[in-house]
């Protein structure tokens with residue numbers, strides 16, 4: 514049983530279908546990133562999972578409980594921590610008051626340890642809190658009852674780099690002790706660093722669910738090579754070469770070739786051996802480019818008629834766009 518199980522989850526607002534048949538599972542003990550451009554439907558999924566809005570169709574289960582059943586939802590929520598994108602606390606309460614109230618409602622297994630880690634100023638009233646301090650207090654309230662599953666909406670917004678790092682280490686340790694983390698983020702470096710798998714949603718429809726590593730792998734590498742003499746296009750018709758650009762006036766001498774490469778690096782190196790290379794670099798494609806393909810509708814099988822660039826690249830590697 515997955516920690517989160519969504520099956521055909523749909524929310525139809527009439528003018529817009531905010532979630533359209535969203536189906537995926539989040540395993541126990543994994544960090545799952547839920548990504549997509551603004552208005553894609555992330556918050557809608559989260560709100561349905563929390564029982565705040567009801568689905569038009571489909572099912573959502575949290576720790577095996579049907580979230581549309583009030584009793585089952587209540588049971589699931591005891592083991593759930595939730596951090597909204599803008600945590601709202603009583604403005605006139607102090608941080609200490611907020612924690613005392615939370616402790617009386619959800620319990621308190623570990624606030625001491627969390628306070629040491631995130632250090633919100635407990636004696637001040639919330640109205641005097643900065644955005645970052647609200648977020649620190651939110652992290653303490655999310656984890657203080659030691660939940661099995663946490664849902665985090667943009668968890669590091671407002672945190673300084675030191676605290677972001679501390680939070681990342683904390684989250685990995687939580688995952689290692691079996692906690693399931695479902696979080697939405699726009700910070701791609703954070704996604705890369707933290708997530709085991711990602712789900713990407715666009716226009717209410719899920720466009721991919723896969724490990725971050727495989728997403729990067731099949732999106733290819735960026736290859737830059739500089740050759741003393743020009744290389745003919747035919748010589749660069751190697752399986753997996755895409756978007757080839759040549760620049761005869763590259764810095765230094767020779768001609769620079771830049772392309773995305775999804776093929777076998779050994780084959781590329783073998784082909785390069787026939788030329789006098791001045792420079793060669795092979796880098797991971799920038800994460801932004803990888804995600805933008807999906808965000809722009811240029812990336813995956815979403816059931817629409819839009820171009821399917823990554824899949825096409827993978828299927829037709831012999832068909833280099835040179």
Ligand SMILES: Nc1ncnc2c1ncn2[C@@H]1O[C@H](COP(=O)(O)OP(=O)(O)OP(=O)(O)O)[C@@H](O)[C@H]1O
Pocket residue numbers: 526529530531549550551552553554555556557558
């Ligand atoms: N109550 C509502 N009534 C009508 N449309 C809504 C309602 N709530 C959300 N929507 C629409 O549903 C779509 C998905 O919104 P949602 O808030 O889930 O996106 P999101 O991915 O969380 O976006 P963001 O990253 O900007 O927070 C949007 O087009 C939004 O305008």
